[in-house]
Amino acid sequence: MTLALEHLSVQRGGRAILSGISLSLRRGELTCLVGPNGAGKTSLMRAALGLLPFSGVSNLAGLAEAERARMAGWLPQEREIAWPVSVRFAVRLGRLPWRGISSAAEQEQAVAEALQALELEGLADRQVTDLSGGERARVLVARLLAGSADCLLADEPTAGLDPAHQLGLMEQFQARARNGAAVLVSLHELGLAARHADRMILLHKGRIHADGPPASVLSPQNLADVFGITAWFGETEKGPVFQPLARLDKTV
Amino acid sequence: MMSYRLLIALLAGLAAVLAFGTLLIGPAGISPATSLASLLTGDSSDIFAIVMREIRLPRMLGGLVVGISLGLAGAAMQGYLRNPLAEPGLLGVSGSAALGAVLVLQSGLAGLFGLALPMAAIGGALLAAIVMLLVSGRSRSSLALILAGVALSALAGALTSLVLNLSPNPFAASEIMFWMMGSLANISFDQLGLALPFMVAGWLLLFAARRSLDALSLGEDAAAGLGVNLQQLRLLVILGCAASIGAVTAIAGVVGFAGLVVPHLLRRLVGGEPGRLLLASALGGACLILATDIAVRLVAPDRDLKLGVVMAMIGAPLFLHLVWQTGRQEA
Numbered sequence: 001m002t003l004a005l006e007h008l009s010v011q012r013g014g015r016a017i018l019s020g021i022s023l024s025l026r027r028g029e030l031t032c033l034v035g036p037n038g039a040g041k042t043s044l045m046r047a048a049l050g051l052l053p054f055s056g057v058s059n060l061a062g063l064a065e066a067e068r069a070r071m072a073g074w075l076p077q078e079r080e081i082a083w084p085v086s087v088r089f090a091v092r093l094g095r096l097p098w099r100g101i102s103s104a105a106e107q108e109q110a111v112a113e114a115l116q117a118l119e120l121e122g123l124a125d126r127q128v129t130d131l132s133g134g135e136r137a138r139v140l141v142a143r144l145l146a147g148s149a150d151c152l153l154a155d156e157p158t159a160g161l162d163p164a165h166q167l168g169l170m171e172q173f174q175a176r177a178r179n180g181a182a183v184l185v186s187l188h189e190l191g192l193a194a195r196h197a198d199r200m201i202l203l204h205k206g207r208i209h210a211d212g213p214p215a216s217v218l219s220p221q222n223l224a225d226v227f228g229i230t231a232w233f234g235e236t237e238k239g240p241v242f243q244p245l246a247r248l249d250k251t252v
Numbered sequence: 253m254m255s256y257r258l259l260i261a262l263l264a265g266l267a268a269v270l271a272f273g274t275l276l277i278g279p280a281g282i283s284p285a286t287s288l289a290s291l292l293t294g295d296s297s298d299i300f301a302i303v304m305r306e307i308r309l310p311r312m313l314g315g316l317v318v319g320i321s322l323g324l325a326g327a328a329m330q331g332y333l334r335n336p337l338a339e340p341g342l343l344g345v346s347g348s349a350a351l352g353a354v355l356v357l358q359s360g361l362a363g364l365f366g367l368a369l370p371m372a373a374i375g376g377a378l379l380a381a382i383v384m385l386l387v388s389g390r391s392r393s394s395l396a397l398i399l400a401g402v403a404l405s406a407l408a409g410a411l412t413s414l415v416l417n418l419s420p421n422p423f424a425a426s427e428i429m430f431w432m433m434g435s436l437a438n439i440s441f442d443q444l445g446l447a448l449p450f451m452v453a454g455w456l457l458l459f460a461a462r463r464s465l466d467a468l469s470l471g472e473d474a475a476a477g478l479g480v481n482l483q484q485l486r487l488l489v490i491l492g493c494a495a496s497i498g499a500v501t502a503i504a505g506v507v508g509f510a511g512l513v514v515p516h517l518l519r520r521l522v523g524g525e526p527g528r529l530l531l532a533s534a535l536g537g538a539c540l541i542l543a544t545d546i547a548v549r550l551v552a553p554d555r556d557l558k559l560g561v562v563m564a565m566i567g568a569p570l571f572l573h574l575v576w577q578t579g580r581q582e583a
């Protein structure tokens with residue numbers, strides 16, 4: 001089961017945050033959700049999971065909490081880890097929805113695989129409070145992957161990270177998609193999105209402005225209408241490259 | 253870091269030793285051997301047996317359950333609010349319980365039948381819990397809870413002061429003042445019988461929250477994503493704290509600080525995991541309260557020194573020391 005939304009709308013304080021969002025994610029695809037600040041990216045993900053009141057239909061939001069958590073993993077943008085816990089403990093939290101369903105060996109296996117995928121084996125017994133921002137972000141992604149959900153939703157997982165960490169995380173999400181998961185990642189770095197996305201959804205003022213392959217979504221017209229910028233988009237042997245060039249002379 | 257099981261075993265052992273120790277100390281000045289002989293084998297004409305069974309045994313059991321409740325509720329509150337400065341009193345529960353007790357003391361009802369005071373205290377605590385649940389309402393954030401708790405504590409404190417302020421009878425006023433200092437000295441089996449079901453219910457609710465508290469380490473949104481029902485969790489924490497801390501106030505008056513300092517001390521040994529801290533903190537709370545209750549009787553055997561007073565006098569400097577140490581580590 002992946003994510004399917006029909007006419008999803010979110011109101012807050014009498015203002016429409018999202019209107020008439022219909023989309024469904026496909027297994028095997030990494031979908032990047034892009035759009036300016038305030039476009040509704042975070043609200044879309046939270047409403048889809050039932051963490052925000054909405055009208056319309058989300059197939060995930062109707063499930064019982066634990067069942068939904070097994071179907072869909074959620075990585076919020078805030079990289080909060082409140083206490084000085086070990087990396088292993090933080091990653092194990094990803095297995096919480098599977099308690100009593102998976103055997104102890106399966107639980108540990110999933111945690112070990114997630115630690116390995118994010119190259120955290122060497123840090124497993126360290127305290128998260130001693131880690132750098134990039135390491136902490138990797139721990140939380142490992143926590144997400146440990147949940148082995150078919151559908152992953154990650155809100156700006158690459159924000160504030162150096163390029164190597166950004167590329168590393170995107171490769172992880174891509175690998176998970178290749179293994180059959182449906183992955184939705186919201187991003188501000190359009191270049192990163194262009195390089196890794198199989199599909200891109202451009203959100204503007206709470207509506208889906210464009211939905212398709214990166215090359216078509218990042219058209220000059222869309223970039224002008226939504227972001228108010230011009231950009232260079234080219235194909236290289238390593239894949240598509242996108243670089244914002246200038247701000248158009250109008251307020252966005 | 254010490255193994256968790258070893259730590260739990262050590263704390264449980266220490267609590268048992270301290271509990272045994274409190275049985276042997278008291279103003280009656282009975283020798284340890286006689287104390288135990290009277291406790292176990294004395295008949296009802298034996299005055300020592302009466303002292304042991306009607307005074308020291310309930311005092312020991314009271315110390316044990318008060319300590320468990322304070323330590324556990326403190327750890328649960330810190331875990332729930334993700335704040336090492338949280339303590340059970342933050343919910344306004346102990347203040348409201350005290351207000352209930354003070355009203356009964358002032359009105360003279362306390363003298364009419366023995367369980368009026370503890371019943372009023374528990375009633376006050378449960379009322380506070382209901383107000384907290386209504387006011388913090390449908391909001392899922394814990395911030396609303398903290399703010400409502402602060403307001404409720406202030407209101408209960410002001411009303412308690414008002415009762416004292418308007419008290420026409422200086423004896424009633426001083427009785428209230430002494431009661432509020434917190435003590436295990438006058439705990440009876442009747443009171444324990446009334447308070448224990450509430451405490452145990454509170455313990456069970458708080459322990460039921462342990463996995464959710466673990467998940468909450470990652471923040472409210474991530475915990476919700478992991479399948480934690482935040483509203484249900486809040487219900488568990490509020491009702492668990494209200495039942496156990498209301499019952500503590502009912503039999504021992506206002507005993508602060510243990511709920512703050514015990515989880516803080518033990519976090520260094522247990523690690524940051526909120527779920528594991530619950531049991532360790534419950535046992536640690538029992539150790540601290542029993543040890544303080546021994547200190548109270550050793551330092552001034554015939555002055556009826558109050559537990560709450562000594563607790564704060566030991567606890568506050570200790571806490572300052574901890575803060576100072578933490579500051580030095582960070583520097």
